Amino acid sequence: xxxxxxxxxxxxxxxxxxxxxxxxxxxxxxxxxxxxxxxxxxxxxxxxxxxxxxxxxxxxxxxxxxxxxxxxxxxxxxxxxxxxxxxxxxxxxxxxxxxxxxxxxxxxxxxxxxxxxxxxxxxxxxxxxxxxxxxxxxxxxxxxxxxxxxxxxxxxxxxxxxxxxxxxxxxxxxxxxxxxxxxxxxxxxxxxxxxxxxxxxxxxxxxxxxxxxxxxxxxxxxxxxxxxxxxxxxxxxxxxxxxxxxxxxxxxxxxxxxxxxxxxxxxxxxxxxxxxxxxxxxxxxxxxxxxxxxxxxxxxxxxxxxxxxxxxxxxxxxxxxxxxxxxxxxxxxxxxxxxxxxxxxxxxxxxxxxxxxxxxxxxxxxxxxxxxxxxxxxxxxxxxxxxxxxxxxxxxxxxxxxxxxxxxxxxxxxxxxxxxxxxxxxxxxxxxxxxxxxxxxxxxxxxxxxxxxxxxxxxxxxxxxxxxxxxxxxxxxxxxxxxxxxxxxxxxxxxxxxxxxxxxxxxxxxxxxxxxxxxxxxxxxxxxxxxxxxxxxxxxxxxxxxxxxxxxxxxxxxxxxxxxxxxxxxxxxxxxxxxxxxxxxxxxxxxxxxxxxxxxxxxxxxxxxxxxxxxxxxxxxxxxxxxxxxxxxxxxxxxxxxxxxxxxxxxxxxxxxxxxxxxxxxxxxxxxxx
Numbered sequence: 001x002x003x004x005x006x007x008x009x010x011x012x013x014x015x016x017x018x019x020x021x022x023x024x025x026x027x028x029x030x031x032x033x034x035x036x037x038x039x040x041x042x043x044x045x046x047x048x049x050x051x052x053x054x055x056x057x058x059x060x061x062x063x064x065x066x067x068x069x070x071x072x073x074x075x076x077x078x079x080x081x082x083x084x085x086x087x088x089x090x091x092x093x094x095x096x097x098x099x100x101x102x103x104x105x106x107x108x109x110x111x112x113x114x115x116x117x118x119x120x121x122x123x124x125x126x127x128x129x130x131x132x133x134x135x136x137x138x139x140x141x142x143x144x145x146x147x148x149x150x151x152x153x154x155x156x157x158x159x160x161x162x163x164x165x166x167x168x169x170x171x172x173x174x175x176x177x178x179x180x181x182x183x184x185x186x187x188x189x190x191x192x193x194x195x196x197x198x199x200x201x202x203x204x205x206x207x208x209x210x211x212x213x214x215x216x217x218x219x220x221x222x223x224x225x226x227x228x229x230x231x232x233x234x235x236x237x238x239x240x241x242x243x244x245x246x247x248x249x250x251x252x253x254x255x256x257x258x259x260x261x262x263x264x265x266x267x268x269x270x271x272x273x274x275x276x277x278x279x280x281x282x283x284x285x286x287x288x289x290x291x292x293x294x295x296x297x298x299x300x301x302x303x304x305x306x307x308x309x310x311x312x313x314x315x316x317x318x319x320x321x322x323x324x325x326x327x328x329x330x331x332x333x334x335x336x337x338x339x340x341x342x343x344x345x346x347x348x349x350x351x352x353x354x355x356x357x358x359x360x361x362x363x364x365x366x367x368x369x370x371x372x373x374x375x376x377x378x379x380x381x382x383x384x385x386x387x388x389x390x391x392x393x394x395x396x397x398x399x400x401x402x403x404x405x406x407x408x409x410x411x412x413x414x415x416x417x418x419x420x421x422x423x424x425x426x427x428x429x430x431x432x433x434x435x436x437x438x439x440x441x442x443x444x445x446x447x448x449x450x451x452x453x454x455x456x457x458x459x460x461x462x463x464x465x466x467x468x469x470x471x472x473x474x475x476x477x478x479x480x481x482x483x484x485x486x487x488x489x490x491x492x493x494x495x496x497x498x499x500x501x502x503x504x505x506x507x508x509x510x511x512x513x514x515x516x517x518x519x520x521x522x523x524x525x526x527x528x529x530x531x532x533x534x535x536x537x538x539x540x541x542x543x544x545x546x547x548x549x550x551x552x553x554x555x556x557x558x559x560x561x562x563x564x565x566x567x568x569x570x571x572x573x574x575x576x577x578x579x580x581x582x583x584x585x586x587x588x589x590x591x592x593x594x595x596x597x598x599x600x601x602x603x604x605x606x607x608x609x610x611x612x613x614x615x616x617x618x619x620x621x622x623x624x625x626x627x628x629x630x631x632x633x634x635x636x637x638x639x640x641x642x643x644x645x646x647x648x649x650x651x652x653x654x655x656x657x658x659x660x661x662x663x664x665x666x667x668x669x670x671x672x673x674x
Contacts, residue, residue: 005062005070010089013055013099014138017106017131020048025128041124045131046110052134053103056096063096064517071144071208082203090144090207094347094521097512098141098279101354102272106134108493109267112362115489116263116369126166130267133159137272141279146195146205149280153191153244156273157184163268164260173259180253187243187250194236198287201229211286211523218290230287234294237284238301241277245331248305252596254328255312258320262365265320266358274327275350278334282343286523289341292425295529299339299420299427303434306332308594310441314448315590318375319364322449326401327357329438333416336431341529342419343522348505348512349412356400356409356501362494363394366486367453371460377449382458386483391454393494398450400501402443402558405549408505411542413439415513415535417554422534439554443561451569506542514539 026032028041036044062068073088089095109130117123136159140152157180165177199205201220202213220229241247246254254274258265268274281288281298288294306329313325330353337346368375370387384391400409417439420431460483485491511517514536526533539545549555568576580587592598646657 005059005068005091007070007072007074007089009055010059010070010091010142011074013052013059013103014135014142016048016051016055017045017138018048018135020045021128021131021135024124024131028124028128036124038123042110042114042127045127046107048131049103049107049110049134052138053100053107056099056103059091060096060100063091063093064511069520073144077147083199083205085147085205086145087148088144088206089142091142092521093517093519094279094282095141097347097351097517099138101351102134102137102141105272105354105358105497106130106137106267108358108362108497109263112266112365112490112493113263115487116365117261120261122166126163126261126263129159129163129166130264133163133264133268133273137276140276144207146198146207146210150192150195153240153276153280154188156268156276157181157188157244160184160257160264160268160273163264164257166260166264170259172256176253176256176259180257183250183253184243187240189239190236191240191243194233194240197229197233197236207283214286214290217287228291228293231291231293234284234288234291235297237287238277238281238294238298241281241335242301243277244280245274245277245335246305246328247277247301247331247335248308249596251305251309251328252593252600255321255324255593258318258324262320262361262368265324266361266365272354274331275334275354278331278338278346278350281338282347282522285341285343288338289523289525289529292528295339295341296425296427297339299336299423299425299431302332302335302337302339303427303431304332305329306336306438307434307441310438310445312590312593313445314441315587316445317378319367319377319380319449319453320361320375322377322445323357323360323364326360326442326446329442330357330401333413333435333438336435337416337419339425339427339431340419340423340531341524342416342423342532342535343524344513344518344532345412345415345419345535347518347522348509349416351508351512352400352408352412352501352505355497355504356397356407359393359397359494359497359501360401362490362497363390363397366390366490366494367394369486369490370483374460377452379459379462380453381456381460382454383460383483384454387485389485389491389494393491393498394454395450396498397501398446401446402561403439403554404558405546405555406502406506408501408503410546410549411505411509414545414549414552414554415509418535418538419531422531424530436553436557440557440561443558444565447562447565448569451566456570506546509542509545510539 023036023044024041027035028037059068068091070089070091073084073086075087077085077087079085091099110127113126113130117126120126133156136152136155138152140149140156143149143152161177161181163177164180165173167173195205198210198217201217202210204210204213214230217233218228218230221227222229222232239250242250257268288298309325309328309332313322313329316322316325330349334346334349334353337343337349366387367380367383367390370383370390371380374380396407400407403410403413417432417435420428420435423431513532524532589595
């Protein structure tokens with residue numbers, strides 16, 4: 001194969017899902033007169049994503065095997081001064097890997113949706129949305145400039161808004177999608193400031209040109225301060241990543257986004273959209289490497305998210321929310337790796353996490369279907385014998401999540417812990433504690449959910465809310481309906497996702513983390529940030545790493561978490577209840593999610609509302625309208641009324657004014673002579 005990739009082939013990758021989305025969204029809905037039915041709608045969208053996946057896999061093979069690369073502008077939108085605004089693709093190891101992850105997970109979700117959404121009235125609309133999301137995410141990861149990156153960034157946010165609020169008659173869904181949209185706007189404000197600073201000082205939006213000027217940016221100070229300009233740029237860019245990748249304190253939108261249908265939880269909020277921030281920081285590594293301050297900030301934020309969001313997963317009873325908080329925690333792990341300059345490790349965990357987290361979300365959806373849309377794990381139990389495929393695949397996903405040796409999650413998670421330990425940044429101590437403690441916490445809440453759902457006494461017939469489901473309406477199955485395995489369109493994606501969840505880490509660890517796969521995509525100053533160098537020196541193959549992992553602290557912490565979860569919830573369930581009573585204030589704190597929502601609603605939102613009212617009443621009405629606009633014409637009117645009295649038209653009035661004037665002048669000069 002040629003060392004360069006075909007522009008037309010690459011263009012087909014994002015356009016194929018877009019075409020499927022438009023056909024289903026226009027002709028499969030009332031907008032186009034419902035001309036095509038459900039079967040044709042899902043067939044067209046699945047075909048579009050399948051074409052995209054096949055082309056992405058071919059691209060990855062060309063990049064990995066033949067060293068093929070692509071970096072060209074396809075269309076110039078406008079030129080403002082010397083600033084070019086273009087559409088183009090940059091395909092290297094990082095892009096090719098992301099293309100395959102996005103399209104594969106999207107393809108699995110499309111297949112899964114056939115079974116999960118079969119009873120929903122918005123069936124065709126849902127397929128149109130998820131295909132449109134796939135197009136948006138591909139435009140983001142394939143971009144070769146920051147304008148297109150921002151387009152994809154905002155597009156995935158918009159489609160996420162549509163999908164979270166898909167059931168628009170459900171008040172909680174509408175609240176959740178608005179919350180997600182607004183919180184992401186906060187992050188996006190910082191993101192566009194960072195892009196603006198690069199455009200202003202580097203004079204370009206193109207990645208290659210901007211990175212070539214990174215050294216010049218590193219020598220500049222932010223105007224009016226002694227701050228490094230590159231530090232301000234990096235922190236602004238990372239604020240965008242904090243919103244999109246749900247980092248503390250901009251994480252509050254992600255758990256509530258579970259109000260959307262389960263397939264989008266897997267597609268957007270586990271595998272693809274929330275990893276956009278991780279991808280962006282890795283792509284911008286030549287700039288981030290210039291600021292230790294920014295890297296420290298990233299590491300601290302990631303460590304807080306990894307540990308404290310994991311604590312919240314312990315007390316959740318909604319099966320989807322448990323998995324959602326595990327997503328937050330794992331995103332924190334990726335962010336910590338970015339702070340340690342182990343960008344390749346962060347992206348490696350992004351890839352392995354995409355498979356096993358999508359598997360866990362789709363497994364949770366299968367359980368919800370099998371239990372007639374019950375989502376409360378307290379009213380499950382014993383599901384293993386009724387849903388064997390869902391059980392075994394969920395077990396494999398859970399083992400990957402907690403970092404069991406030889407599973408994909410082990411290689412990526414253990415590499416992050418080692419990278420943090422090898423980092424020399426000031427924040428390393430706290431981050432090292434957070435990622436180690438997070439191992440135990442993750443194992444505990446993951447297997448708490450696993451044991452309560454698949455083992456123990458059957459409790460589904462005791463559910464007081466048996467007629468409520470995540471669709472917002474009941475199906476009338478009643479309390480005595482037995483669980484059942486999901487149809488093949490649901491279980492097939494589970495099996496296909498379980499395979500990479502188990503084996504992909506073993507086969508890709510060496511090229512992605514310790515090899516040269518990302519050599520021209522990720523830049524690391526190993527003299528200043530030696531973490532990845534030390535990892536490479538200590539690496540002796542994936543099997544040796546797995547064997548060694550059996551004797552390390554993370555393995556024993558994970559094992560302790562699993563054993564404790566088994567004892568608490570299978571052997572002696574009175575203990576968790578007793579702990580909850582003994583530590584009620586702590587449980588209340590966790591139940592209220594550290595009161596972050598309360599703070600946002602009662603302090604920030606009300607403060608912003610009060611500020612807005614103050615600016616309106618005082619600034620706009622009183623000062624601008626009252627003093628400046630109305631005050632000016634009132635002053636002119638008053639002055640005119642005074643002058644009008646002086647201009648009477650009588651000569652003796654003017655003569656009197658002249659005499660008074662002469663008298664005043666004479667008095668003034670006499671006073672001066674004294």
